[in-house]
Amino acid sequence: MNIKELRNSFVSGEIDLRSYYTKLIEKIETKKDLNIFISFNKEDIFRQIEKLEEKQNSNCGILFGIPVTLKDNISYDKLKMTCGSKMLENFEPIFNATVVDKLIEEDAVIIGKVNMDEFAMGSSSETSYFGPTKNPIDNKLIPGGSSSGSAASVAADLAMISLGSDSGGSVRQPASYCNIYGYMPSYGTISRAGVVSMANTLDQIGILSNCVEDIVTTTNVIGGNDSKDMNSTLKESINFQIEDNYNFKNKKIGIINLDKFEIEEAVKKDYELAVDKIKSLGAEIVELDFKYLKYSTAVYSVVMSSEVSSNMSRFDGIRYGCLTDEYETTDDLYINTRSEGFGEETKRRIAMGTLFLAAENNQELYKQGQKVRKLMSDEFDAHFEKVDIILTPTTTNLPYEIGSRTEDPLSVYDSGTFNVPVNLCGLCCISIPVRKGISGSIQFIGKRYEDEEILNAAYYYERSNN
Amino acid sequence: MNYKTLIGLEIHVELSTNSKMFCGCKNEFGSAPNTNVCPICLGHPGALPVMNKKALEYAIMAGLSFNCNIRNSFKMDRKKYFYPDLTKGYQITQQDMPLCENGYIEVHTKDGIKKIGLIRIHIEEDTGKSIHNEEGNTLLDYNRAGVPLIEIVSEPEMSNADEAKEFLENLKETLKFIGISDVKMEQGSLRCDVNINVIDEDSNFKTRITEVKNLNSFKAVYKAINYEEKRHLEMLENKDEGFKETRRWDDASNSTVVMRRKEEGSDYRFSVEGDIPVTIVEDEFIEEIKNNLPELPSQLMKRFIKEYNISEYDADILSRNKYLSKYFEIVTKEVKDPQLVSNWLLSDVLRRVNEAEIEFEEIKMESKNFAKLLNLIKNKDINNNTGKKVLRKLFEDNFDPEEYVKEKGLIQVNDDSVLEKIVDEVLANNQESINDYKNGKDRALGFLVGQCMKASKGKGNPQKFNEMILKKLVR
Numbered sequence: 001m002n003i004k005e006l007r008n009s010f011v012s013g014e015i016d017l018r019s020y021y022t023k024l025i026e027k028i029e030t031k032k033d034l035n036i037f038i039s040f041n042k043e044d045i046f047r048q049i050e051k052l053e054e055k056q057n058s059n060c061g062i063l064f065g066i067p068v069t070l071k072d073n074i075s076y077d078k079l080k081m082t083c084g085s086k087m088l089e090n091f092e093p094i095f096n097a098t099v100v101d102k103l104i105e106e107d108a109v110i111i112g113k114v115n116m117d118e119f120a121m122g123s124s125s126e127t128s129y130f131g132p133t134k135n136p137i138d139n140k141l142i143p144g145g146s147s148s149g150s151a152a153s154v155a156a157d158l159a160m161i162s163l164g165s166d167s168g169g170s171v172r173q174p175a176s177y178c179n180i181y182g183y184m185p186s187y188g189t190i191s192r193a194g195v196v197s198m199a200n201t202l203d204q205i206g207i208l209s210n211c212v213e214d215i216v217t218t219t220n221v222i223g224g225n226d227s228k229d230m231n232s233t234l235k236e237s238i239n240f241q242i243e244d245n246y247n248f249k250n251k252k253i254g255i256i257n258l259d260k261f262e263i264e265e266a267v268k269k270d271y272e273l274a275v276d277k278i279k280s281l282g283a284e285i286v287e288l289d290f291k292y293l294k295y296s297t298a299v300y301s302v303v304m305s306s307e308v309s310s311n312m313s314r315f316d317g318i319r320y321g322c323l324t325d326e327y328e329t330t331d332d333l334y335i336n337t338r339s340e341g342f343g344e345e346t347k348r349r350i351a352m353g354t355l356f357l358a359a360e361n362n363q364e365l366y367k368q369g370q371k372v373r374k375l376m377s378d379e380f381d382a383h384f385e386k387v388d389i390i391l392t393p394t395t396t397n398l399p400y401e402i403g404s405r406t407e408d409p410l411s412v413y414d415s416g417t418f419n420v421p422v423n424l425c426g427l428c429c430i431s432i433p434v435r436k437g438i439s440g441s442i443q444f445i446g447k448r449y450e451d452e453e454i455l456n457a458a459y460y461y462e463r464s465n466n
Numbered sequence: 467m468n469y470k471t472l473i474g475l476e477i478h479v480e481l482s483t484n485s486k487m488f489c490g491c492k493n494e495f496g497s498a499p500n501t502n503v504c505p506i507c508l509g510h511p512g513a514l515p516v517m518n519k520k521a522l523e524y525a526i527m528a529g530l531s532f533n534c535n536i537r538n539s540f541k542m543d544r545k546k547y548f549y550p551d552l553t554k555g556y557q558i559t560q561q562d563m564p565l566c567e568n569g570y571i572e573v574h575t576k577d578g579i580k581k582i583g584l585i586r587i588h589i590e591e592d593t594g595k596s597i598h599n600e601e602g603n604t605l606l607d608y609n610r611a612g613v614p615l616i617e618i619v620s621e622p623e624m625s626n627a628d629e630a631k632e633f634l635e636n637l638k639e640t641l642k643f644i645g646i647s648d649v650k651m652e653q654g655s656l657r658c659d660v661n662i663n664v665i666d667e668d669s670n671f672k673t674r675i676t677e678v679k680n681l682n683s684f685k686a687v688y689k690a691i692n693y694e695e696k697r698h699l700e701m702l703e704n705k706d707e708g709f710k711e712t713r714r715w716d717d718a719s720n721s722t723v724v725m726r727r728k729e730e731g732s733d734y735r736f737s738v739e740g741d742i743p744v745t746i747v748e749d750e751f752i753e754e755i756k757n758n759l760p761e762l763p764s765q766l767m768k769r770f771i772k773e774y775n776i777s778e779y780d781a782d783i784l785s786r787n788k789y790l791s792k793y794f795e796i797v798t799k800e801v802k803d804p805q806l807v808s809n810w811l812l813s814d815v816l817r818r819v820n821e822a823e824i825e826f827e828e829i830k831m832e833s834k835n836f837a838k839l840l841n842l843i844k845n846k847d848i849n850n851n852t853g854k855k856v857l858r859k860l861f862e863d864n865f866d867p868e869e870y871v872k873e874k875g876l877i878q879v880n881d882d883s884v885l886e887k888i889v890d891e892v893l894a895n896n897q898e899s900i901n902d903y904k905n906g907k908d909r910a911l912g913f914l915v916g917q918c919m920k921a922s923k924g925k926g927n928p929q930k931f932n933e934m935i936l937k938k939l940v941r
């Protein structure tokens with residue numbers, strides 16, 4: 001069932017809201033060992049249901065009764081917002097993120113806040129202060145990250161859609177590992193107001209779901225201009241249309257030669273499978289040569305950690321969040337609070353960022369990073385003169401076992417080779433599973449603001465693939 | 467030794483917009499602590515800044531008034547440091563692309579007019595305020611956090627405290643004129659840091675720059691400069707370059723005190739503020755602001771001289787204060803005697819303003835009543851002395867002077883027959899003074915007029931008394 005069908009069943013009374021949610025809550029209880037939820041409040045859910053019941057026969061919203069989970073860095077003022085951290089373990093936000101207001105406006109049901117890597121830093125959910133989430137397909141495996149709980153909640157059928165945030169693949173990589181769909185719109189399409197910044201020029205709200213159509217429906221609800229976010233699109237509202245006549249004839253799809261990259265065999269195979277499929281559907285395949293793609297994780301590292309170092313500065317223990325017991329001077333207060341409140345990965349990135357921004361070496365790496373970012377963006381623009389869509393694997397590997405790589409934190413960085421550039425260049429992207437089960441996924445990358453193109457392509461591919 | 471003092475000023479000015487720089491919170495001085503705050507100015511996770519267009523407009527107004535170039539596109543930057551005042555761990559400011567650049571402010575020196583260069587004017591947000599109480603606790607008030615500021619940085623081109631004082635006065639009056647700040651130093655809406663060092667022009671040996679921070683009155687700026695100039699000269703004589711250091715002015719000891727020495731400058735780890743996109747400032751927008759700028763003091767002064775034919779000295783003082791200049795023009799329209807209006811405003815009225823320790827705009831005396839008073843004097847309905855007495859009362863209580871002088875019977879007596887009678891009587895009773903006058907003592911004439919005034923209870927026309935006495939006492 002997709003959003004439209006479920007909504008209509010609620011509206012017509014074919015499915016009873018209350019009993020649906022009673023069952024859903026039971027299901028959530030039985031899957032507790034997956035460690036998906038950080039905050040979950042039955043009373044709040046039933047309060048929302050009551051409100052929906054009152055308006056059942058009048059104006060039902062587009063998402064009437066649809067269960068949604070939120071990554072725990074998105075503000076919802078009825079639940080805590082921990083960002084998967086000890087720093088904000090007990091933090092209760094006092095306002096809703098714009099996306100949450102828009103979801104509620106269209107009668108979605110917010111069922112809870114889900115697990116994530118601490119402050120969205122990590123790609124396995126293992127940096128979460130609340131412990132790792134397990135992959136619903138195989139609970140020995142990581143679900144990916146940082147939007148781990150988001151992906152797992154959809155894959156485990158506990159939510160129809162989930163909002164995550166994506167700064168370098170944090171929506172698409174877990175979507176891939178959990179074998180679902182993950183979409184990241186062009187920068188600014190969805191307001192970031194109320195979403196805790198990790199690396200603010202890269203961060204975007206993404207949508208995880210079981211099908212393309214639900215992603216489009218949700219984007220049309222939560223997208224559009226927001227006066228609270230100066231980077232948000234100037235378009236008043238988003239109204240993406242799915243065209244039933246879309247096909248790959250006359251389309252040019254750019255692909256890349258994977259031989260230059262370190263990449264797992266299974267992922268490579270699945271990529272080839274997808275390319276063949278698309279070719280057989282009539283697309284013209286164009287092999288593209290990327291000069292700067294191999295630097296993407298390095299550039300990402302510099303840009304991301306520099307931004308992290310300033311975005312994390314507000315967590316000083318003075319106005320909210322965790323505060324150390326032990327301090328005599330103000331400096332002690334900062335140092336001890338931040339030493340106790342932040343996890344290892346967060347500290348590592350703050351330290352790197354601080355180094356990159358230090359005046360001592362004239363911010364050489366920071367400036368160089370910005371330059372290569374621009375070159376990369378120009379390279380993509382040039383390629384988009386020739387092709388409509390660029391197709392890459394979503395990740396370079398399949399999910400590994402929980403705990404198997406904690407000794408080597410830097411090894412996990414490289415999985416983002418293909419999804420990081422999309423953020424660096426403000427492009428749009430959707431990750432689509434190639435096969436059922438643990439398998440590789442592919443991502444359709446589109447030009448900035450040409451989201452409709454990739455969504456239609458994804459929809460067409462989805463239908464042809466099933 | 468041939469030396470030169472180099473003084474540069476850095477001035478922070480709070481803009482008097484209704485709301486803060488990046489949120490809708492009230493920008494208001496004196497509210498109860500932490501009442502004008504919201505998630506944005508408190509730096510709550512997820513809160514994003516949204517630029518206040520009015521603040522941008524105000525900053526451009528300042529730039530235009532000080533002859534700066536206005537940038538057509540700018541970005542904002544983050545300046546990072548940890549301080550409890552600072553809610554986000556960084557201050558949003560402009561580092562390498564200031565909104566306004568390369569301006570100047572004119573000051574009068576004994577060698578004529580000198581242009582003091584302005585390096586830049588940039589926009590930024592203010593921080594909160596720490597209050598250290600007697601128990602040793604620090605209390606934090608974030609009402610000021612996020613209030614829009616402009617920072618004005620001058621070239622080190624002032625060479626003494628007088629120039630610095632005039633620079634500041636000019637700057638303050640201009641800002642007040644264009645109405646973008648209330649420039650109250652005591653409330654912190656205008657704050658001044660002084661950078662100073664001296665250089666031996668023969669040997670090029672110079673002392674290291676001292677920064678005197680957070681000066682909260684013009685007097686303190688003046689004293690601190692003089693103190694530092696002397697201190698630096700002593701160092702210069704000893705060939706001691708001193709330290710690059712930050713000091714503060716201590717009123718109690720009448721001296722500056724070291725706050726910190728910075729051998730290596732603090733690293734603010736500047737980075738781009740990505741939450742605020744690059745902003746384009748259209749030429750039309752700048753042009754529109756330019757067209758709406760009020761007349762500035764220097765322009766006013768020139769116009770006053772030309773239009774009202776008053777002295778440069780008078781025009782200068784009248785044009786320095788927005789309210790005074792307006793008052794002058796309104797009253798002049800009624801009285802049609804600019805020199806008379808100027809004389810009365812600059813002497814009697816300003817003296818009373820100073821005595822009352824108020825700003826000119828706070829006076830109670832309405833312009834229409836002041837104009838009526840001056841017209842009474844001009845038309846000889848009352849004499850000067852009566853005028854001064856009435857003014858004293860008018861300044862306090864603001865009433866209709868026409869009714870007042872009628873009620874109190876202060877109308878000047880101009881009737882020759884009445885006056886002549888008084889003159890005859892006075893002359894009859896003061897033979898001695900008549901003799902004195904005839905013997906060449908001119909002062910005696912004044913005495914006789916005074917006696918006549920006294921006899922008329924102050925209401926006689928002194929001019930006429932004078933003439934009549936002279937006629938009767940031909941030497």
Ligand SMILES: [Zn+2]
Pocket residue numbers: 486489490491502503504505506507508612
């Ligand atoms: Zn505020």
